[in-house]
Amino acid sequence: MRRINLLLFGCCLIPSTLMAQELKSNYIQWGFESQQFPGKLQSWSKSNPKINDDDNFFISRVKPKQRFRYEGTQVRTDLTDTNDKKLLAWLPWNVPSKNALPDGVFDSEVFSMWPYVTHWGDWNCGLGRIPAALLDAAHKNGVPVSSVAGIPYGGLSGAWSSALEQLASTDVQKAAAYMNYFGYDGLGYNSEYSEYFGAGRVTRKLRDFHVNLNKAIRPTNPIYENIWYDGTNDKGRISFDHGLNETNKSIFGAKDQEAANLFFNYNWNSSTLLQNTVEMAEEIERNPLDIYAGINMQGGEPRTGSRWTLLKNYPISIGLWGAHSQNMFFESRGEKGSDPETQQRTYMLRTERWFSSGSRNPVNSLQINNSLNYNADNTDFAGMSAMMTARSSMSWDLTQEPLITYFNLGNGKFFNYGGVRKNDRPWANVGVQDYLPTWRWWFASKLLGRTAADVPATGLDAEFVWDDAYMGGSTVRVHGSTSKEYLHLFKTKYALKTGDVITFRYKVKGGKADASLVFATEDNVNAEKAYPVLASTDEADEDKWVEKTITVGGDLNGKTLALVALKMENAADLNLYLGEFSIVRGSFDAPAQPIDVKTTLLHAAKNGVDAKIIFNMPNTKGQGEPCYNTDVKTSLFKLWAKQEGKDPILMGVTTSWAGMFYSVPVDLKGQGKVKFGVSAVSLDMKKESAIAWGEDHEIFNSYEYSDEIKADKSVIKPNEAFTIAYVDPRHEAGNWKIEHNGATVASSNNANEIKVENGLSQTGFYDLVLTGAVNENGARVNKEVRYANYIQITSDAVGAVPHINKLTANNSESSIEVVANSEVTMKYEGKKADGSGSRGIKTLEKPVGVKVSELGFNSTSKNNMAWSLAFWVKFNGFTGGTQIVDMRDPGTGWPQNNWGTMWTTYDPNTGVYEVTLREKNAGGAKEYKQRWKVDFVPGAWTHFVLAMEGNGTTTKPMVYINGKAAKAHNWEYDGHKGDGINPDGFANNAWWDNNVLGISLGRAGAAAINGTVDDVKFFNKALTAAEAAHTMMSTDANEAGLKAYWDFESDADASHYFASKVGTAKLAHGELKAGEGEGVTTLVPDVPTYDAGSAFVSGTFQVKTTAEWTAKKATIVSQDGTDMAGTAKLKYAKAGDYEVTLTLKNAHGSDTRTFQVIKVKADPTGINGTEAADMKVYAIDRDVLFDVETPGNYLVQVFSTNGQMVASKAVSVNGAESVRLHLGAQGVYVVNVKKDGKTLRTVKFICK
Structure with missing residues (x-):
């Protein structure tokens, strides 16, 4: 029997307790900085190509594929090679410290919209060094990748002047050999400098180097492309926004003298400038599509005038920039929440809507507008597909390399291979990303349906998911209902031959459909060739990957495959996971051992x-x-x-x-x-x-010890036993004490845990004092650590976390055997968990806010008046830095809409809570920072007070936790710093009349709160410690200085605002809806979600426990239950081994237990029923045992979940006999037993 307790209680002390182990700075050495590249290049040689020991992390092993054009499978057939725009993504990848190196963090960047990118310029990747993983993913898709010389704006420094001259002096054959050896596809330059000495000599020398390098390298790498930011002209002077003209045309280069393609600065949006550029390009016999009109995604530039509506009329391509360290798709992917999978899904939505269209289907021809929004709800954006075709590289000789894709993005929370779970560790490596659907997601009711009328109003949808995979950690899910619909998967150009084997693998998680693989060939691209792969009569099996193979015959022999699609008919609540699509010609040799x-x-x-x-x-x-x-x-x-x-x-x-x-x-x-x-x-x-x-x-x-501790209960009742222990089983023993009001009430010395067998009798807060070894400055030292208010004892009346004391099947706590279609009675016994108490609201990682104008703030007193905000908060958990209280106007311009008057952030890695006050200046403004050490314990209620001690001229913050002054850590201001509290205040001039005082506002780089808040109070005074302790337990609406009080006991009004019990201010839970401009949002109230509030405040919210049964392939005939006991009756129609999982949950938490195993035998009254009843199939470690009593000829076969047979044994039995098969690897297997050719039993089991 397996049990899972959802325990949120615990304090995390080091980063590894909050996130996966990840790439650290000492793991992989880059070898040199951007400015050092020319020197490294000059000393490099083919005979000694080594830069450092980690070179193999920076050498591409995938030869760049070549893309092809074929109008027959374009969504927009009016796009030709004369007006089909290119797209330069001059963007950072992931975060600067990691870039695209393999990582242990699932929530890493795995960009996948390659069909709409023609060049990736890795902005945070220094000149001459690029991670191989990015190169390999891009090269599979025919996309070149370049690095960037990050030359600062202004006068060219001596160091950069020397570096560029040294690069320009390098032998071009050596440079070409270096680029080919490492697999690099271009050099990029942030060229916004002026050569004040030399009149452009270095720039022109570098230009000539580019001309010769192109000539040397393009015969072996035809996708090679240098990129030049059009900020410096051929005279070596800064010159922005003049288009292609006499002063920069040589930097661009005439025909046969191509040097570097230009990325225009952001004020290109003039019809005259664009027209002159096109004419100049044609004059020098260059394609104007090799020029990129720059889009500043961070700053929303071009800021004024037409953008896309103008650019669409000219054969000039698209260049995306923004920003310096992270691209905008990735940086603010937390807009829907900080959970890693939520962030990945948000990032995917952002990129799909930006590139394929706001509907994520390029056929839905949305009107081109001038929006530069890139948020997840960017549904009215026409997308890059409105101005460019989806490119494909899926065209090569299948005798040299097969086409195989498992629809894997290159990251995961686990790793599967062959449909079998190999480990449950998070990972990211974009280099192993598969070929993915070309157009993303081209649904239509007919093959090659190209108009919005061809898209059903309600039909199928598709998305990437991270809960299953055939290979890797993700795959494509197709879901929904439709009478008939096509999902166009791949644009291809393969010459098929008889004998080619096409494999399609899938898993039906639920629902049904008739599905066919559809192929179209270039000789008649509108004629579909359909091959059924799924019938609506097939039974859904969420555990089974189904393999279908098609062997190419005469109908496809000699034809050029142009399109692969999936046709689904009669789909009803279909939930289909894709596992593989491949075309393999012949067989391929095993490679040599590394x-x-x-x-x-x-x-x-x-x-x-x-x-x-x-x-x-x-x-x-x-x-x-x-x-x-x-x-x-x-x-x-x-x-x-x-x-x-x-x-x-x-x-x-x-x-x-x-x-x-x-x-x-x-x-x-x-x-x-x-x-x-x-x-x-x-x-x-x-x-x-x-x-x-x-x-x-x-x-x-x-070994690096973890000093994390954790309790075995998230809500503790009077006199209830509990244990607090080190999480690390190797941790040194320590001395434990629990104190209440200064008195020791429990202790345990020289131990790895403290067990309080009889519990604690009084409700309230208790400190845990632990003396033992901790990590400090890289060493293990003995130290006393006090966890203030770590233990909370709450009354029985408010309810508790449910607990399953016992779970049985047919009154047995161990495995049972039953006959198919017989009734199984599941029973559980629990403990008292229901109750009632205060009501709060869930934040759901969204803001809870009030307009400051309703609280008495005004443009005269501003933020230098005295005030306090007090509330109860329960954090469900932390994924990183989390915002607690902020004051800002989210509708003002960037970056003030992100900074505002003040912001506060809690870092769970360090336990530091930081309040930042900032001057209003847009750049170079002074910041006042005050920090405290705080232990916010997930799952426990904390009373929080932020008091601003303002005097009308200056202000300074103070924090109280659970009625006590928080431990002041340190401060910084205006170049000064110190420990404890800053004795001086701050004259805060940052003010906007539309400021919102918000709890859980969230911002770029910091998550909103995942938790519940209760009893929010605003005072027009700075509370003292005594007042903070009083208001913590008070529900009195007449407290001194209390100007607003929301207890959430009354429902919000029709507009979703909560009325205050004092005054007229209105507070709402809501969502920050994106507007026009970088970071511009509006707080829009939404329907609040109520939850059990603070256990220390009275109220009438009912806490009721519910039972949820999960029984795969069973019919739940009936069920009922409470917190104390309950039952469910199940029936299984087919033989097999099954688990049943019970979850009891209420507003305080949940408890889960799984019963293993219910062995369902075939009905003995049916065919071979007697024989089935007289045999057993079971597993011990890695052995499969088959016990049989009935004579006969038996065949025992063992299959992996992907259908591959891994073991087989035939045996003739005369009497009782036992057969043993040994398996070499752990995993999930299916055993099929046949007697005289007829299946007796099929059993699924886990081999450990």
Whole structure:
């Protein structure tokens, strides 16, 4: 029997307790800075191509694919090679410290809209060094990638002048060889400098270098492209916004003298400028589509006038910029919440709406407007698809390389291979991203339907999901109902031949449909060739990947495949997951075993170990020549880890000849050695080399202890037993004390936990005092740490977290056997959990705010008046920095709509709460920062007071937690800093009359609160510690200075505002709706979600426990239950082994337990029923055992969940006999037993 307790109670002390282990600065060395590249290049040679030991993380192993044009599968057939815009994404990737290097953080950037990008300029990637993972993903899609010289604005510094001159003096053959060897596709320049000395000599020399470099490299890399920001002309002077003219045309280059394609600054939006540019380009015999009209996504530029409505009329391409460290799609992806999967989904919506269209279907021809919005609800944006076609690279010789895609984005919360879960560690590696649907998502009621009329008003939808995968950690989900609809998947150009094997793999999670793979060929692209793959009569099985294969015959032989689509008919509540699409010609050899394996153990901690592996592949390439994976018969590499005495674990895959391991699970009480290995997988993914292992590493020689502690209950009742313990099983013992009002009420010395067997009798707050080893300045030191108010004892009357004491099936707590269609009675016993108390509202990571104008603030007193905001808050958890209280006008301009009058942020990694007051100046303004050490315990109620001690001229903040002054940490202001409280105030001149005083406002880089708030009060005075302690427990509306009070006991009005019990101010829960301009939003009230409020405030909110039963493939006949007890009656129609999961939950939390296992036998009255009843199939560790009593000829076959047979045994039985099959790997398997050719039983089990 398995049990899960949802425990939110606990205090996190170090970053690893809040997030996955991740890429650190010492893991992979870049080798040089941007300005150092010319020197490195000049000393580089093909005979000695090494920069440093980590080169393989920066060498592309995927040769750039070539894109093709074919009008027959375009959405917009009016776009030709003369007006089909290109798009330069001159954008940062991910975050600067990581870029596209493999990481252990699931919520990393995995851009996927490659069909609408023709060049990616990695803005936060220094000149001459690019992560291989980004290169490999882009190269698969035919997209070049360049690095950027981040030259500062203004006069060209001596250092940069020397660097650029050194680069321009480099032998172009050497430079071309370097770029080819590493797989780099261009050089980019943030050229907004002036050569005040030299009259442009360096710039012109660099221009000539670009001309010659293009000539040297394009024969081997035709997608190579240099990019020049059109801020510096050929005279070496800053010159913006003049279009292509006499002073910059040589920087651009005439025909056969191409140097660098231009990225226009943001004031290009003049018809005269654009027309003159087109004419000048034609005059020098260049394609004006090689010029990019710049869009500043951060600053919303061009700020005035027409943008898209003007640009669409000219054959000039699109250039996106913004901003310096993160692109705007990724930076503010937290707009819908801070949960990692929510952020990934938001990022996906932002990019899909921006590139394919606001509807995410390019066929829905939305009117082109001048919006520069990029938020997740950007539904009325025409998208880049309105001005450019979706490009495809899916055209190559299938004898050299098959087409295989598993619809994997390149990140995940787990890692699957072959449909089997291999580990549950988060990861990100965009280099292993698969080929993804070309147009994203082209749905239509007819094949190649190109108009909005062809799109059903209500029909199917598609999205990426991260809860299942055939390979990797994500896949495509198609869902909905329709009578007939096509999803156009891939634009291709493959010459098919008889014998080619096309494989389509899927999983039906629910619903039904008749589905066919549809192919269209260039000889008659409008004629569909349909091959059924799913029937509406097929039973949905959420655990089974179904494989369908089509062997190319005469109808497709010799034809050029132009389109792959999925046709769905009679779909009803369909929930279809895609697992694979492939075209394989013949067979492919197994690759050689990797060589020169070098491994490094980087980090060891409670969550696992981090490591890296670097290797080579045997090959015949010359020194310094590029060697691609196809040259060594390899599609990708598997990354393995093995602890001494344990089986190998598949941790992931990579296309690079180097890989990263994060949070490799190890037995912390097991053997102390671990090793890492790599194997190469064939091009058709069917063969594999032997694993090449690195050396053994000692796990615990440099183990980093986690000092995190956690309680076993989130809500504790009087006299109820509870335990608080170190989370790290290797942690040193400590001395534990629980204090109440200064008196010790429980203790435990030299222990890893404190157990309070008889509980604590009094309700209220208790301190935990722990003396033991902690991490401090890189060393383990003995220290006393006080967790103020860590333990809360709440009355029985307000309810408790439910608890399942017992769960049975047919009165048994262990496995049972039943006959199909017989009734199974599930029962549970719980504990008292229902109650009633105060009512609060859930924040749902959205703001709770009030206009300051309604609170007595005005443009005279501004924020320098005295005031206090007090409220109860319960945090469900933290994903990073979280905003608590802010004051700003979200509708004013950037960046003040993000900063405002004040903002406050809690960092759960350090336990520091910071209040920032900022002058109004847009740039270079002084900031006043005051910090406190605070332990916000997730799952526990905290009373919070922010008091502003204003005197009309200056102000300074004070914080009270649970009625006590918070521990002042340190402060900073105007170049000064100190410990404790800043003795001086701050003259805060930052004021907007439309300011909102908000709880959980959130902003760029900081999450809103995931939790519940209750009893919000506003005072026109700065509360003292005594007053903070009083108001914490008070419901008196007549407290001194109280000007507004919202207790949420009365419902919000029709406009969703809560009336104050004092005064007229109105408060609302709402959403920040995006407006025009960077960061511009409006607080729009929405319907509040009520929740149990503070356990220390009275009220009438009812806490009621509900029971939720999850029983796959069972019919729940009836169910009922309370917090104390309940039942459910189930029936299973088919034989098999099943689990049943019960969750009891209420407003305080939940408890989950799973019953294992209900063995359902075939009905003995049916065919072979007697034989089925006389046999058993079960697993012990990695052995499958089959016990039989009835004589006969039996065949036992074991399959993986993807349908591959992994073991088989035939046996002739004369009497009682036992058959054993051994399996080599852990995972989920299906056993099929046949007697005399007829199936007796099919059993699914987990092999551990």
